[in-house]
Amino acid sequence: MAEEVLxxxxxxxxxxxxxxxxxxxxxRLSDRYGIPQxxxxxxxxENVQRRTDLGIKAEAQMSRGELVPDNLVCDMVxxxxxxxxxxxxxxxxxxxxTAIQAAWLDAFLKHQVxxxxxxxxxxxxVVRFDVxxxxxxxxxxxxxxxxxxGRIYNVHxxxxxxxxxxxxxxxxxxxxxxxxxxxxxxxxxxYERQTMPVAEYYKKQGRLISVNADRPVDEVTAELxxxxxxxxxxxxxxx
Ligand code: ADP
Ligand code: AMP
Numbered sequence: 618m619a620e621e622v623l624x625x626x627x628x629x630x631x632x633x634x635x636x637x638x639x640x641x642x643x644x645r646l647s648d649r650y651g652i653p654q655x656x657x658x659x660x661x662x663e664n665v666q667r668r669t670d671l672g673i674k675a676e677a678q679m680s681r682g683e684l685v686p687d688n689l690v691c692d693m694v695x696x697x698x699x700x701x702x703x704x705x706x707x708x709x710x711x712x713x714x715t716a717i718q719a720a721w722l723d724a725f726l727k728h729q730v731x732x733x734x735x736x737x738x739x740x741x742x743v744v745r746f747d748v749x750x751x752x753x754x755x756x757x758x759x760x761x762x763x764x765x766x767g768r769i770y771n772v773h774x775x776x777x778x779x780x781x782x783x784x785x786x787x788x789x790x791x792x793x794x795x796x797x798x799x800x801x802x803x804x805x806x807x808y809e810r811q812t813m814p815v816a817e818y819y820k821k822q823g824r825l826i827s828v829n830a831d832r833p834v835d836e837v838t839a840e841l842x843x844x845x846x847x848x849x850x851x852x853x854x855x856x
Contacts, residue, residue: 626650626706627739628726629845630713632816633746634808635801636756638830638837641769642746643710645838646845653702656710657690659767660697662793682795682803684811687717695725709741714812719819742848743819744841746830750805757801761790775834 629646631639643654661679664672671693675685684690694712697703713719726740748756759773763783770777770790777783781790795804819825826844830837 626652626742626845628706628741629708630722630741630743630819631708631710631746632743632812632819633830634748634750634753634812635804636753636760637746637748638756638834639710639746641834642830642837642841643708644767644769646708646841649842650706650845652706652708653700654708654710655694655697655703655712657694657712657714658710660693661685661690664693680794680800682800683807684714687715687721690714691718691721691725694722698725698729713815716814716818719815740824742826742845743816743824744826744828744844745816746837747827748830752831753805754798754801757796758798760796761792763788764791 629652631643633639640654640656640659643656646652647654661672661675665676665679666672671689674689678685690712694709698707709722713722723740755773756771759771761770761772761777761781762768763770763785765786765788766783768783768785769775770783777790782788783790795801816825826848828837828840828844
């Protein structure tokens with residue numbers, strides 16, 4: 618990895634409707650910059666699968682396409698961000714999703730820098746993925762995920778070499794429970810109602826970068842690398 622990509626990159630926040638390509642791009646950013654992808658959706662699904670207290674509390678809302686309460690998600694993120702692999706930066710995929718979560722994240726990052734100045738957790742680079750809504754349904758209904766390595770496919774747009782089998786490790790691909798038509802409609806409505814204001818929150822502070830994510834995956838990746846590498850790292854907001 619070049620020196621440029623190994624610098625302290627800080628937090629990267631990916632906003633965008635379900636199906637915009639946040640997970641797909643997060644994996645590429647994680648490989649390039651050597652920082653972890655923190656997908657709140659993945660963490661919650663793991664909790665549901667392991668039947669933890671959090672998973673049991675979150676399950677009903679997730680299956681309806683609604684958001685899990687802010688306090689539960691923020692506590693989960695706080696635990697994860699304290700891990701050492703987040704010291705040089707991390708990618709938040711699917712968080713923050715409400716104005717309360719965004720304000721919480723700013724306060725959390727500021728506090729962490731005060732507590733441990735070595736952490737280099739400056740204010741996040743915030744990227745919003747813009748995609749034509751008519752394309753999202755095909756992206757979501759065609760999505761398949763490898764439960765072993767997490768690679769994301771699309772039966773219409775990025776199919777695996779062998780039907781329903783992961784190219785990397787041969788595992789049978791799975792369909793997410795919430796990628797059904799009725800739940801997709803609710804998830805999109807939830808995005809408009811609760812997450813669009815988050816982009817406005819960052820926009821007002823001059824911290825929002827918009828990316829046209831309605832292009833081939835490699836083109837979106839190239840633009841993200843460029844935007845991130847041209848971005849001046851700023852101190853935590855409010856300093
Ligand atoms: P999100 O994490 O934002 O919900 P994903 O990364 O899981 O979105 O992508 C949703 C679906 O769209 C997947 O099936 C993925 O293969 C496909 N996809 C992602 N990016 C693109 C793109 N630029 N063009 C076409 N399909 C894409
Ligand atoms: P995702 O994998 O990002 O599409 O998220 C799947 C589901 O997990 C969402 O529909 C919500 O129910 C829940 N979820 C994920 N992230 C959050 C968040 N930041 N706040 C609240 N709920 C979330």
